[in-house]
Amino acid sequence: MKLSTNDLLRAARAERLSEQGRERLLEATLLASAESNVAPTLTPPRSGLWWLKLCIIVGGVSATLGGAAIQPWGTARTKAPHLLQGLHDAAPPEALKENAGPMDAPSATISPQHPSAPTVSVRPAPRKSEAEFLASIRIQLKEGHAAAASHELSSYFAQYPHGQLQLEARVLRVRALQAASNQAQAIEEARALLRTYPSNPYRMELEQIAGPP
């Protein structure tokens, strides 16, 4: 077959990134951007425990300066580093991200009035990243485990109510609903996504699922 120069150039211009490649690219870029923004978000005291840290520091300083009058805080003189470490352990940087949900920071009950209480050393189980969540959901869907995928999606939305990959997760939810033969809800969710994100990269797929308005 004789291909003209124009045929060659036109074919080259028509090439597109695959849908899967596009999804991976979006995920990787958004996550990398989110991670690079961690430092600024750590600056303001976003955790509700900021006052406790302040009290511990003030108590520690007072005790160091011989402030025996503040007896209950005297314990903080020795506990302070551990407590701060405990707080640090209990609230990893991810938990202080803006998109971290209320479930992220485990409730570390630290009472300076009970010096005999063991030093908090709560280290939360390693939290799945957004990309890990979505990757496992994709695998589950691919293997036909719609219920497991749906459960995983619920966990994702609970842990990342303001996640960077909300759109991707909601598209996966549509696919999970379809896989579970819940066509009516899949259509409803697809339409909701199209209303919310009229020009999203998954539009073609969502329009096919949503059907005519």
Added chain:
Amino acid sequence: MGAALNDHVHLDEQQRTIGAPVALVPATPTRTTNAAALRSFVETHADFVFRVLRRLGLPKDSAEDGAQKVFLIATSKLTSIDPSRHRAFLAGIASNVALHARRTFARRREDLTGDDTLTDRANDDDPEQILLDREARATLDRLLAAMPEDLREVFVLAEIEELTMAEVAEACSIPPGTVASRLRRARAWFEQAARDVRSP
């Protein structure tokens, strides 16, 4: 950006439709705006970056990986780049990423000329047309692989991706006059090579 507004709407809607717990942390406009802007940026230029990497010699899978590298590098410097220069900026990064990847492949003695899987296309495309395009791209890539490196980069950006002379000059870090002369030579080289292919 309109998408940022949509993100706020979407939070309420998500809680309603998905049943996620009510968030205690309010949405942060800056973050959602940044995410929406970044998503739009990637979506706008993803195909362009992918094609540049492909035509500069990367197979499909490597081009997808390369595109991730390009956008990771680009997003770290994006705020200092005027939107009108985005394509030239991305093309410059893509060119470096492709060069680096090809050197790595060369060190590993891997074959870059193998056939790639068919790139996904819209569902309504004619299968025959898809096959024709595939054959055309394979032919084009064979020709480009034989083209001198300095001409190839200019040819891909100017002739295939239709960047302006100024954009190509910026992407390749060469003067516009050099772009023009290289493009002239590249076109002549390509026409001759295409003629040779058509009439073996």
